[in-house]
Amino acid sequence: MPVSPRHRILVLGGGSIGRRHAANLSLLGVRKIAVMEPDPVKRAALGKELDIETFNDASGAIAAFRPTIVFVCSPTKEHVPQALLAVRANADAFIEKPLSHAMEGTGELERVAAGRIVMIGCNMRFHPGPRKVKELIDSGAAGRVVRAHIHAASYLPDWRPQDDYRSSYSADPLQGGAILDFIHEIDLALWYCGPAALLHAAVEPAAEIGLTVDGKAVMKLGHSSGASSEISVSFVKKGYERGCTIEGTGGRIAWEYGKGVRLERKDGSAMEFFPEPPHYEPNRMYLDEIAYFLECVENRSTAFSGIIEGKAALAIALAARHGNRDCRGRNLA
Numbered sequence: 001m002p003v004s005p006r007h008r009i010l011v012l013g014g015g016s017i018g019r020r021h022a023a024n025l026s027l028l029g030v031r032k033i034a035v036m037e038p039d040p041v042k043r044a045a046l047g048k049e050l051d052i053e054t055f056n057d058a059s060g061a062i063a064a065f066r067p068t069i070v071f072v073c074s075p076t077k078e079h080v081p082q083a084l085l086a087v088r089a090n091a092d093a094f095i096e097k098p099l100s101h102a103m104e105g106t107g108e109l110e111r112v113a114a115g116r117i118v119m120i121g122c123n124m125r126f127h128p129g130p131r132k133v134k135e136l137i138d139s140g141a142a143g144r145v146v147r148a149h150i151h152a153a154s155y156l157p158d159w160r161p162q163d164d165y166r167s168s169y170s171a172d173p174l175q176g177g178a179i180l181d182f183i184h185e186i187d188l189a190l191w192y193c194g195p196a197a198l199l200h201a202a203v204e205p206a207a208e209i210g211l212t213v214d215g216k217a218v219m220k221l222g223h224s225s226g227a228s229s230e231i232s233v234s235f236v237k238k239g240y241e242r243g244c245t246i247e248g249t250g251g252r253i254a255w256e257y258g259k260g261v262r263l264e265r266k267d268g269s270a271m272e273f274f275p276e277p278p279h280y281e282p283n284r285m286y287l288d289e290i291a292y293f294l295e296c297v298e299n300r301s302t303a304f305s306g307i308i309e310g311k312a313a314l315a316i317a318l319a320a321r322h323g324n325r326d327c328r329g330r331n332l333a
């Protein structure tokens with residue numbers, strides 16, 4: 001669908017993900033893009049590189065640029081207050097994951113955003129692996145889902161070798177940690193298996209890389225469908241891995257990042273293999289994600305990953321993060 005020329009898109013936060021979205025919006029044909037970035041060096045570099053207008057504070061940028069859409073790509077603790085500024089100014093909003101670092105303000109955002117299109121970043125849902133897993137689950141290819149295991153690991157010090165990870169938002173006790181960084185995996189568990197509550201969490205600090213935040217966690221969820229899922233995340237394990245195994249009453253679905261999705265019978269014999277497209281470029285999932293969001297805005301249709309879904313994933317993440325073992329059933333819809 002061609003992008004409407006009426007859109008004026010303001011990106012709040014010109015760091016790694018804000019820069020990516022601004023460049024992708026331009027690739028998708030959006031002509032009026034501005035970025036608000038408080039760091040003067042980054043701001044000047046972005047303005048020059050992308051040839052766009054830049055601002056140094058969120059309220060001023062919204063007043064002067066009058067965006068129809070705001071992309072909230074600032075550090076996590078800024079997401080809710082900045083999304084509130086956006087929807088109060090009648091803009092639609094794309095909010096990067098996680099929705100927030102705390103539940104405070106998320107209910108108010110839900111109320112104020114009524115009538116606006118709001119989507120929470122969920123780029124993994126647009127990756128061909130999880131997308132195929134979801135399609136197979138929904139088609140009943142493996143029967144009714146009984147158990148899921150979803151895992152992700154990526155070594156934080158390797159994420160951006162040019163920056164010191166100890167000063168990143170990931171290292172900040174208020175808004176950092178592996179559980180919030182890998183909230184994609186919680187979102188996928190809810191997407192695959194439906195609403196859930198946290199039953200148990202084993203969380204370990206990232207002491208081996210010199211941080212006090214959670215570095216790895218195993219979370220067990222009970223879904224209202226009767227299925228259970230186990231989610232393992234780590235940013236202290238070296239290397240990169242991502243994948244899942246879904247066990248159903250009629251078979252098994254297994255996804256491995258970079259390889260593809262395998263559908264197996266109950267006895268383990270292969271039924272079908274769906275390889276990852278050759279030379280798949282990870283930026284593709286971000287392009288597909290924002291193209292979908294722009295389509296929702298155009299059609300005034302609810303995004304499949306809105307504030308309700310963002311709150312559900314956040315509630316589980318926070319219960320695990322804060323060692324709340326007494327949340328059985330609380331998050332069940």
Ligand SMILES: NC(=O)c1ccc[n+]([C@@H]2O[C@H](COP(=O)([O-])OP(=O)(O)OC[C@H]3O[C@@H](n4cnc5c(N)ncnc54)[C@H](O)[C@@H]3O)[C@@H](O)[C@H]2O)c1
Binds near residue numbers: 015042073098121123
């Ligand atoms: N979906 C994904 O794959 C994905 C990937 C990376 C980050 N994220 C999320 O996006 C957010 C930003 O992450 P990042 O990796 O781009 O971080 P980053 O540190 O690279 O960039 C954040 C930028 O925000 C700027 N900033 C600081 N205070 C601000 C404020 N009050 N308003 C606006 N900008 C402000 C910083 O100067 C910095 O340039 C985080 O919440 C993170 O969880 C999502």
